[in-house]
Amino acid sequence: MSTLAAPKTSFYDPQIEMAHGAGGKASRRLVEGLIAPLLLQHSNEPLGDAAQVCVNGARIAITADSFVVKPLRFPGGSIGELAVNGTVNDLAVSGARPEALVVTFVIEAGLPSGELEAEVRAIARAAKRAGVIIAGGDTKVVEHGKADGLYITTAGIGYPNPDLMLSPNSVRPGDQVLLSGPIGDHGVTILLARGELDLEADLVSDTRSVFPMVDALARAAGPGLRWMRDPTRGGVATSLNELAHDAGLCIFLSEDAIPIRDSVRGACELLGLDPLHIANEGQFLAVVEPAFAEAALDAIRRTPGGEQAAIIGEVREQPAGTVLSVNGYGGTRVLDMLVGDPLPRIC
Amino acid sequence: MSTLAAPKTSFYDPQIEMAHGAGGKASRRLVEGLIAPLLLQHSNEPLGDAAQVCVNGARIAITADSFVVKPLRFPGGSIGELAVNGTVNDLAVSGARPEALVVTFVIEAGLPSGELEAEVRAIARAAKRAGVIIAGGDTKVVEHGKADGLYITTAGIGYPNPDLMLSPNSVRPGDQVLLSGPIGDHGVTILLARGELDLEADLVSDTRSVFPMVDALARAAGPGLRWMRDPTRGGVATSLNELAHDAGLCIFLSEDAIPIRDSVRGACELLGLDPLHIANEGQFLAVVEPAFAEAALDAIRRTPGGEQAAIIGEVREQPAGTVLSVNGYGGTRVLDMLVGDPLPRIC
Numbered sequence: 001m002s003t004l005a006a007p008k009t010s011f012y013d014p015q016i017e018m019a020h021g022a023g024g025k026a027s028r029r030l031v032e033g034l035i036a037p038l039l040l041q042h043s044n045e046p047l048g049d050a051a052q053v054c055v056n057g058a059r060i061a062i063t064a065d066s067f068v069v070k071p072l073r074f075p076g077g078s079i080g081e082l083a084v085n086g087t088v089n090d091l092a093v094s095g096a097r098p099e100a101l102v103v104t105f106v107i108e109a110g111l112p113s114g115e116l117e118a119e120v121r122a123i124a125r126a127a128k129r130a131g132v133i134i135a136g137g138d139t140k141v142v143e144h145g146k147a148d149g150l151y152i153t154t155a156g157i158g159y160p161n162p163d164l165m166l167s168p169n170s171v172r173p174g175d176q177v178l179l180s181g182p183i184g185d186h187g188v189t190i191l192l193a194r195g196e197l198d199l200e201a202d203l204v205s206d207t208r209s210v211f212p213m214v215d216a217l218a219r220a221a222g223p224g225l226r227w228m229r230d231p232t233r234g235g236v237a238t239s240l241n242e243l244a245h246d247a248g249l250c251i252f253l254s255e256d257a258i259p260i261r262d263s264v265r266g267a268c269e270l271l272g273l274d275p276l277h278i279a280n281e282g283q284f285l286a287v288v289e290p291a292f293a294e295a296a297l298d299a300i301r302r303t304p305g306g307e308q309a310a311i312i313g314e315v316r317e318q319p320a321g322t323v324l325s326v327n328g329y330g331g332t333r334v335l336d337m338l339v340g341d342p343l344p345r346i347c
Numbered sequence: 348m349s350t351l352a353a354p355k356t357s358f359y360d361p362q363i364e365m366a367h368g369a370g371g372k373a374s375r376r377l378v379e380g381l382i383a384p385l386l387l388q389h390s391n392e393p394l395g396d397a398a399q400v401c402v403n404g405a406r407i408a409i410t411a412d413s414f415v416v417k418p419l420r421f422p423g424g425s426i427g428e429l430a431v432n433g434t435v436n437d438l439a440v441s442g443a444r445p446e447a448l449v450v451t452f453v454i455e456a457g458l459p460s461g462e463l464e465a466e467v468r469a470i471a472r473a474a475k476r477a478g479v480i481i482a483g484g485d486t487k488v489v490e491h492g493k494a495d496g497l498y499i500t501t502a503g504i505g506y507p508n509p510d511l512m513l514s515p516n517s518v519r520p521g522d523q524v525l526l527s528g529p530i531g532d533h534g535v536t537i538l539l540a541r542g543e544l545d546l547e548a549d550l551v552s553d554t555r556s557v558f559p560m561v562d563a564l565a566r567a568a569g570p571g572l573r574w575m576r577d578p579t580r581g582g583v584a585t586s587l588n589e590l591a592h593d594a595g596l597c598i599f600l601s602e603d604a605i606p607i608r609d610s611v612r613g614a615c616e617l618l619g620l621d622p623l624h625i626a627n628e629g630q631f632l633a634v635v636e637p638a639f640a641e642a643a644l645d646a647i648r649r650t651p652g653g654e655q656a657a658i659i660g661e662v663r664e665q666p667a668g669t670v671l672s673v674n675g676y677g678g679t680r681v682l683d684m685l686v687g688d689p690l691p692r693i694c
Contacts, residue, residue, distance in 0.1 A: 009464070016458045021488025030486060034460075038467045039450065039474075039481040051482035053447040056506040058405030064449035064502050065485045068493075100400040102411035102502050103386065106453070111363045113381075117356070120385045127386075134386040135398035138412045139377060141368025142692060146415075148493040155411050155449050155502030159403040345489060 007037040017341075023233020023279070024338025028242070048167075049229060050094035052160055059162075061096030063087060064155035070345040072115065072149050074193035076185075076204025079152055080122030082281060082347055085207050086232065087156040088130045092211040093228035093284050095166045095218070096158030098130060103137040103154050108147035119150060130209035132156065161218060168246035170226040176293035177251060177313040178286040180213055180306055181206070183236055184264035187278035190346050192267065199270065201263035206282035213306045217286060220299035224292030230284045232347055234338040237276035239285055240323045241337040253313035253325040253335065276325075277338045279346045287315060354384040364688075370580020370626070371685025375589070395514075396576060397441035399507055406509075408443030410434060411502035417692040419462065419496050421540035423532075423551025426499055427469030429628060429694055432554050433579065434503040435477045439558040440575035440631050442513045442565070443505030445477060450484040450501050455494035466497060477556035479503065508565060515593035517573040523640035524598060524660040525633040527560055527653055528553070530583055531611035534625035537693050539614065546617065548610035553629035560653045564633060567646035571639030577631045579694055581685040584623035586632055587670045588684040600660035600672040600682065623672075624685045626693045634662060 011033035019026035036047060050063035067083045077085075084101065091098040103123060107116065127134050185206040192199055210230060218225055227247075231239040236258070240251045260275050268275045282305070288296045293311060300309040323335040358380035366373035383394060397410035414430045431448065438445040450470060454463065474481050532553040539546055557577060565572055574594075578586040583605070587598045607622050615622045629652070635643045640658060647656040670682040 011460060011464070013460055015460055016454045016456060016463060016488055018456050018488050018490065021454065021486060027486065034464060035452075035467055035484070035486065038464075038471045039484070041480055047483075051449075053480065053482050053504070055407055055446050055504055056405060058403060058407075060402055060405075060407060060504060062447060062449055062482050062502075062504060064411075064451050064483065064500070066451040066453050066487045066500060068453060068487045068489050099402050100409060102398075102409055104411050104413040104500050104502075105382075106413050106415060106498055106500075107363045107368065109363060109365050113358060113360055113362055116363060117358070117381060117385075120382055124385045133388055133400065135400050135409050136394075136411065137382070137386070139368060139374065139382065140413045140415045140692075141363055141365050142415050142495060142498075143365065145492065146495040147498075148489060151453055151489075151498070153411070153413060153451050153453075153500035153502075155409075155451075155500075157400070157402060157407060157409060157504060345487075 009034050009037050018344050019341040022338060022341035024238055048094055049090040050096060059160050061091050061094050061158040061160045063090040064153065065090065066151060066153040067347055068151050068345050069190065069347050070148060071193055074205055075189055077207040078119060078122050079150060080119035081126040082207050083152040083154045084123055084126035084130060085209050085281060086347060087154040088132060088209045088211060089230045091156050091158035092214045093230045095164035096160045098132045098156055098158045098211055100133045100135045101127060101154050101156045102135055103152065105139045106147055106151040107141045108144060108149055109141055110144045111149055163223060164218060164225060166227050168227060168243050171247045171249060171287050171315055173249060173315050173317045174290050175226055175287045175315040176290055176311050178288060178297060179258060179310055179312045180210060180283045180300055181308045182259040182261050183280050183283060184260060184275040184278035186281040187343055187346050188264050188267045191343060199267055201267055203263045206280060208282035208305060210282060210284045213300050213303045214284060216299040216303045217296050221288050221292040221296040224289035225286060227287040228284055232279050232281060235277040235279055236285065237323060237335045238337045244323050245321050248320045250316040250319050251313055251323045252316045253323065255325050255327045257310050257312045259308045259310055273342055276335060281347065356381050356384050365691045366688040369685060369688035371585055395441055396437040397443060406507050408438050408441050408505040408507045410437040411500065412437065413498060413500040414694055415498050415692050416537065416694050417495060418540055421552055422536050424554040425466060425469050426497060427466035428473040429554050430499040430501045431470055431473035431477060432556050432628060433694060434501040435479060435556045435558060436577045438503050438505035439561045440577050442511035443507045445479045445503055445505045445558060447480045447482045448474060448501050448503045449482055450499065452486045453494055453498040454488045455491060455496050456488050457491045458496055477558065510570060511565060511572060513574050515574060515590055518594045518596060518634050518662055520596060520662050520664045521637050522573055522634045522662040523637055523658050525635060525644060526605060526657055526659045527557060527630045527647055528655040529606040529608050530627050530630060531607060531622040531625035533628040534690055534693050535611045535614045538690060546614055548614055550610045553627060555629035555652060557629060557631045560647050560650045561631060563646040563650045564643050568635050568639040568643040571636035572633060574634040575631055579626050579628060582624040582626055583632065584670060584682045585684045591670050592668050595667050597663040597666050598660055598670045599663045600670065602672045603675045604657050604659045606655045606657055620689055623682060628694065
């Protein structure tokens with residue numbers, strides 16, 4: 001660890017607000033301004049979904065996420081399933097094969113045991129489906145009113161594919177941007193599940209492991225695969241803005257190529273939200289060298305669940321650090337990161 | 348994963364209470380009756396502080412803990428330091444060299460940024476002191492009133508010492524029981540720090556990494572080292588009861604040999620608590636083959652912080668599954684696990 005200088009922090013917000021947990025600009029300010037400089041050794045490197053560490057000569061991918069989704073259960077999934085798939089996906093898009101998870105529970109006293117059991121079972125099922133083992137965990141209980149039913153944290157380790165060099169720094173102008181499927185399903189499902197809006201839609205969360213798709217893509221594109229990310233909190237727009245910023249390049253999107261279900265589009269229009277800012281839990285973005293783009297797309301589409309994958313844009317040189325989006329009428333707009341927190345506790 | 352039969356659960360409490368998080372009997376009922384049967388592959392094996400998994404041929408130790416201690420800061424430490432040392436110690440007593448941690452924060456909206464920064468700095472300091480890197484993490488924010496300032500979860504990986512075979516099943520009658528130092532400091536410090544009791548004591552938490560002591564012990568005792576545990580929630584009595592139960596043997600303690608500070612003893616007497624049930628954060632128990640016991644004790648005592656280590660008892664055959672304790676007057680009592688939750692949110 002460098003001891004040359006005390007790490008510099010640059011976080012000046014007086015207190016923590018919901019927006020700091022929303023995955024957008026405020027989250028980035030907190031993580032890059034305070035947490036990464038103090039905690040991470042190489043905090044000048046772009047932050048990925050999982051880190052790699054060396055244990056006795058073996059490279060291991062490692063990641064962790066806490067889950068505070070509200071409500072605990074929603075169409076298509078629940079907090080337990082989310083907690084497994086979220087960590088599995090962070091490993092997958094970092095280029096690692098997910099191997100094992102550890103799970104901790106912070107439980108609010110008074111939670112009916114049946115609700116806990118349902119989530120423990122959901123975790124077991126999701127882990128089996130994703131092909132990971134649960135190696136251990138911990139349980140804490142806090143007084144009634146000091147949590148919201150149940151918070152779950154999962155950490156995971158995986159085996160990094162030694163052939164992949166995924167990094168914003170690997171991305172080049174001309175590279176193609178791929179998306180695994182329709183966006184916004186998870187975020188809108190959660191929003192509607194809260195029942196606070198007079199809206200209904202036949203929609204379920206997309207929570208699932210993306211590893212089978214990522215694995216097929218990696219085999220098809222090999223070293224032509226440059227970068228991946230699962231666009232959860234903050235959505236596709238935030239993930240691509242982080243890429244544009246970290247790579248110092250422009251991401252140019254064809255908005256009409258982005259798969260969005262009518263129900264998601266409709267709900268977003270009514271609520272004044274941009275589907276590109278809505279959280280996904282079972283999708284991923286990939287940047288692929290142009291020569292491999294068609295084969296990569298084909299590989300994802302042939303994997304169950306990846307049928308609607310699409311090439312949604314390309315990497316350009318200028319204007320560096322921005323995401324531009326062109327719609328069907330030829331209008332171009334600058335797509336910003338998520339600002340504020342329109343969708344609290346989505347995962 | 349075995350698919351021969353659906354896992355059997357045996358947890359019948361209707362809802363989760365504080366006692367289920369206290370580390371005693373109710374915790375064991377929850378973990379062994381519900382969580383382990385559903386989540387862990389080999390749930391019939393005794394549960395250790397960390398598990399071992401295989402990633403690409405390399406054996407890795409892995410563990411995770413959530414921390415909900417109240418108050419966040421207390422004499423001798425804070426939640427951030429506890430979160431590092433707790434996970435480091437779980438790896439250490441499992442026989443692994445701690446290597447890397449991941450850290451997640453669940454923050455209550457409204458937490459002053461300075462309080463968060465203090466804990467991030469505490470984590471950085473404790474990690475540096477313990478010789479582990481922080482590889483990554485996550486931040487979530489929940490509404491005011493849905494947490495209690497800050498909850499921290501740490502997961503850690505380490506390199507398992509291939510020469511050690513630590514397990515309750517390795518323990519034999521005649522083995523000696525070692526303790527690294529005075530007990531009860533952490534639990535009583537937290538209790539007094541809450542200010543609800545009209546008691547004061549010149550006492551600080553013992554939170555620290557025990558790895559240097561464990562490492563010295565392992566070198567001195569080698570394969571004569573049979574079992575280790577850090578007696579956190581539920582204290583020494585609970586850890587040794589779990590050992591007695593899992594090994595099917597009796598642990599026979601000489602109560603006068605157990606180092607306890609006068610201030611801890613005094614506070615416990617006033618409060619009607621048994622120091623053997625109080626949580627520790629910087630101590631560990633070890634069971635060592637008799638031929639190595641003196642060398643093992645010497646190795647711990649020569650390590651800074653281990654000066655008060657002691658041999659506190661021995662393993663006997665009968666009565667199997669119990670912990671017996673003999674005092675200076677020759678009186679013998681059965682020492683039970685912690686029952687109920689006299690000390691909520693101690694870590």
